Amino acid sequence: MASRDLAMAVVYFSQTLMGTLGNFSLVCHYTCLHFAQCRLTFTDQILQHLFVANSLVLLFRGVPETMAAFGLKDFLNDLGCKLVFYVHRVGRGVSIGSTCLLSVFQVITISPGNSRWAELKLTVHKYINIFIIFFWILHLLLNTIVLPNVTDKLHHKNITYNKEFGYCSRVSQQNSRKVLHAALLSLPDALCVGLMLWTSSSLISILYRHKLRMRHIHKTNIPSRVSPETRATKTIILLVSTFVYFYTLSSIFQAFFTLYNNPNRFLVNVAAVITGGYPTVSPFLFMNHYSSISSLAPDCVRNKKLVML
Template sequence: MKLCDLLLAIVFIIQIGIGLLGNAFLLFLYILTFLTGHKLRPIDSICVNLTIANLKTLLFKGLPQTIFYLGLKNFLYPIGCKLIQYLHRVSRSVSLSSTCLLCGFQVITISPNNSRWFQLKVQAPKHIIPSCLFCWCFYLFINFTMLGIMNNSRFMSNSTRWWHLGYCSVTAHDSFSASLYIIIFFLPDVICMAFMIWATAYIIFILYRHHQQVQHIHHPHISLRTFPEIRATHASLLLACTYVSFYSINSIISFCAFQFVIYHSFLMSTKQFIAACFPAIAPFVL
């Protein structure tokens, strides 16, 4: 085993260990709250959905990559490789849509009484669980197309490109163009990210305006960081910026690797590490 592979394995073990412990502890708290008879808040259902998606993302992507760096290469058969990639993409997309749903629910919650969003405050909690289920069903269907473009090696031809993932290798025909790849895989995610950015900007605007309106009732010697609206603004900024940053970098690397058939060990290691960053730190942000 090479020294660099051993160091990468240690880095991934630390990252996955922190992420699994954090998400498992957060999920345990929600389950304990439910079992003790306490009623979960509507927003807790979204957090539970996000936590489950993050756990699956770490398991389906982080663990195979760690095993690869520990020296076991190409240990997944084609069917297992397809299944791992499919489940990872579903979990990753549900994580994004759950974060988007969380931002949307925050917009409805803090909207003023004279806003158009105010009418949804009563109805929104009733649609949270169906919305979470819809996210899973939608991305299970959308990402099912991935199974169609990953062909068995016995059907290889000169017009077929390889995706080397380390722990396995998958194939796709050149006829599967980049534009179709964007429409199927990236367009729904881009829509979610655009809405999340808009929702976060709207939340910041509402909280800033509220802070300006109630500023005269705060004690003059209290630090701005202690104001609840300032803390909520920082939390919204942190959650949105964290996901948008990691997702954007990972998507750019993934698209370049697909379009230009780029394979570099350091580049792919960076891509895998960035893909697992948000699921690992999300419970601590929450």
Template sequence: MISMNILLSIAFFSQTGIGVQGNLFLLYLFSFLFFTGQSLRPIDLILSQLALANSLVLLSKGFLQGLATLGLKNLLDDIGCKIVFYLHRVGRGLSLCITCLLSGFQAINISPQNSRFMKLKTRIPRYIMPSILLCWIFPMLQNITILEKLEGPRSIRNTSETNIYGYCSVNAATPISTSLHGVVFSLPDAVCMTFISFTSGYKVYLLHKHHKRVEQLHSDSFFPRSFPETRATQMILLLVSTFVTFYLLNSILTACMHSMTPRPWLLHSSALLASCFPMVSPFVLISSDSQILRYYKAVHGRKSSQPEK
């Protein structure tokens, strides 16, 4: 009979392998079209950064977590643990920030012509790159403070003074520093989640108004159809709702881990949930965004038409 640890390792490796392939496919697609001079939507730059953040989370978490469940916990020294954990935290923060940016971008993009967002709507393409740059800088600076608290398993001398996270550990902290750490890391997340919820609600409201308007205009010569803006908004709403669901579940488990002695099932469940959105995200995009399939056909057709040497 297969042991639970082997099943968990298979789950972690499968998550990592499937998710990385999906995200790398999107990165390859957007990069190929960009470097060959093909026209891309402004939103595609945001989606490419989301795919990059997801890949970073999966590679820095899932693979090593799978090895840890097999008992291979002493692979990293202090420096290796700091680098891997830092990359994971930066990837997680970047994923949250890019999702927030994506939700806000689409809310402004579908706003009515007579709304207060009209001036901002025309300038959005110029603001995308600076916004993405800020999304990278903030988590990189925010997570520098955690580096001094991390240790590799090889350095652990007194396990009663550390919390073990599979392949890394964190030094025990005083109640004051723990509270400060919680504020520094929880407050920005709460602000982003509030913004995502607000923009998602606004988009649902606009879609409802659009649906009501289409119903009023319905006649024998006019049939309701799904406009590109509507389909794009529905795709982003699906993506954002998936992110929020997994993020909240993971946050609940993380809070439980910090309020009690971490148990193996809590550690593994939290790690699995943390990798669910990065794994699912590219396939949500591929299946719901028809433009991505057109990009793939364009790339495939371009390669097929090239003469053999």
């Protein structure tokens, strides 16, 4: 095994292990709370699906990449390749959609009474499950277009017409179909990224205006103490920056691989690591940002209803 392949195998394995443990721990956490009939928030509903989707991304992309990097060849048949690519892309799409929905829900929840979001406060919680189901159905249907074009490496030996991904191959298509598929697969991602940037900008603006209104209160605090609005704003900027960074790069690589044949193996490796970036780090960011993840248990007996925040 070449030193570069060994290094990539270690990177894949470490990323997959850390990310899977992080997401699975939170999935198990919410599962236990559900069976214990603990109080859950609408934010928690979104996060449950986000962590499940993240786990699918890591398992169905990270594990095959790790096995291929360790030197295992042709370990997936045609059905296995189709399943791996399909489930990975569905998980990726739901992960993006859930993060976008979380951003929208947050800005509606904290918006002041005179803002453009205020009228949605009383009704938005009714549509949370509808939007979550919509994201799952959308990506389950949309990503069926990748199934006919993915196969194992043994079925098609002519590398001129194939795209090599280490453990599977993707059959090349006509240029018109390449552009159409790239647009269909990238459009939902682009819309979600744009919507998340917009809502997050609104959220930061709301927090900043609130900080200005409460300045006279903050002046009575210790000068070196950072205000709650500042801490929240920095955390939101971190979450948005992490999301946009990883998924913008991932979308660019995805469009590139759709349009061009025989991508460089190094670029394929980089794309795989980037694709697993956000699913790996997001559970740890949410552990730090959403205190309800670690503080729900004490409230189980006192309140068993679903609440807004």
